Amino acid sequence: MNELDQVTLHFNDQNIFYMNLSLGFIMFGVALRLSLKDFKLVFSHPKSVLVGFVSQFLALPFLTFLLVLVFRPIPSVALGMMLVAACPGGNISNFMTSLANGNVALSVCMTAIASVCAVFMTPLNISFWGGMYEPTAGIIEAVSLDFWKMVKIVAMILLVPMIIGMLVREYRPKVADSLHPITHYGSILIFGAIIVLAFKANFDLFIEYVHLIVFIVLVHNAAGILSGFGLARIFKLSPADQKTLAIETGIQNSGLGLGLIFVFFDGLGGMAIVAGWWGIWHIISGMSIAYFFKNKNLGREMTEISK
Numbered sequence: 001m002n003e004l005d006q007v008t009l010h011f012n013d014q015n016i017f018y019m020n021l022s023l024g025f026i027m028f029g030v031a032l033r034l035s036l037k038d039f040k041l042v043f044s045h046p047k048s049v050l051v052g053f054v055s056q057f058l059a060l061p062f063l064t065f066l067l068v069l070v071f072r073p074i075p076s077v078a079l080g081m082m083l084v085a086a087c088p089g090g091n092i093s094n095f096m097t098s099l100a101n102g103n104v105a106l107s108v109c110m111t112a113i114a115s116v117c118a119v120f121m122t123p124l125n126i127s128f129w130g131g132m133y134e135p136t137a138g139i140i141e142a143v144s145l146d147f148w149k150m151v152k153i154v155a156m157i158l159l160v161p162m163i164i165g166m167l168v169r170e171y172r173p174k175v176a177d178s179l180h181p182i183t184h185y186g187s188i189l190i191f192g193a194i195i196v197l198a199f200k201a202n203f204d205l206f207i208e209y210v211h212l213i214v215f216i217v218l219v220h221n222a223a224g225i226l227s228g229f230g231l232a233r234i235f236k237l238s239p240a241d242q243k244t245l246a247i248e249t250g251i252q253n254s255g256l257g258l259g260l261i262f263v264f265f266d267g268l269g270g271m272a273i274v275a276g277w278w279g280i281w282h283i284i285s286g287m288s289i290a291y292f293f294k295n296k297n298l299g300r301e302m303t304e305i306s307k
Contacts, residue, residue: 016259020153023157024160025190027165028164029165030165030183031163031164032169032176033176034112036166039109049106049110052114056088056089056110056228057114059249060224060249061085063224064082064084064085065082067081068133068136074270075136076139077212077216078135079136079139079271080271080273081216082129083126083257083275086121086123087253088117088122088252088256089114090251091253093248093251094107096251096286096289097247099294100244101243102240102241104244106244110245111248112162114248115158116158118256119151119154119158122256123147126145126260127145127147143266149264150264153259157256157259210276213270213274214281220278221281221282225285228249229242229245232244247289250282251282254282255279
């Protein structure tokens, strides 16, 4: 497995540009459903948003660090785990929340809020947790990670498209309504295309090494889902919000993670394969948990617990 630290996945500047453009389009699609009224509605009951923020940007990175200490994976895999945990929630979480009969309004707003916060929180978490573990600190130091450059790129990929999408919703609502179905379903196809694009020229390497990190990603993803669900239950959020935060924390924007890996870490093998396999696995796990939640009577369970 140590060979992964020496392997790099090849991705040229043109492919990186297309990947970032696709990620921006996905964020634009999410924002077409957003208006300031949505934020006011959610923030009128801010408890769920605050718990979601803690789960997304504090609990998951911390749990990831603990998993790294337990499993002691090679440095590139460890840093890949930290990077994925530092990313905001993925937009396909909105679809899965709807399927699970969760709080879709909260899910969409959480995706947007997490994307805004990610402009600073993603670089901060990567730098902080990566620096806390000596093997990964060596990688960060070797690549001379530029914090502010990462902030700029994350803002361009997430924040700018979100603002444009919200402006379209505000001033051209009919256009937003027309575009939304295209972006909603198209984003799922685009996400799949991103994964294919990332590994098209590196398929042999991916197949050769992916089995080494399958179990780690499974446990890592489960930790994300359970941290969101567990915190929501601890703070006695509604059953719909419990489902939502479980999915929001378990479905990470691994496409953004891949983009950052190719820009800042030269496609470092362990990192790229962790992010790539996470992108595939979290669709499987997210759909499974959504179907499980769909008919799960959490409300009755909450009543029994309160007694």
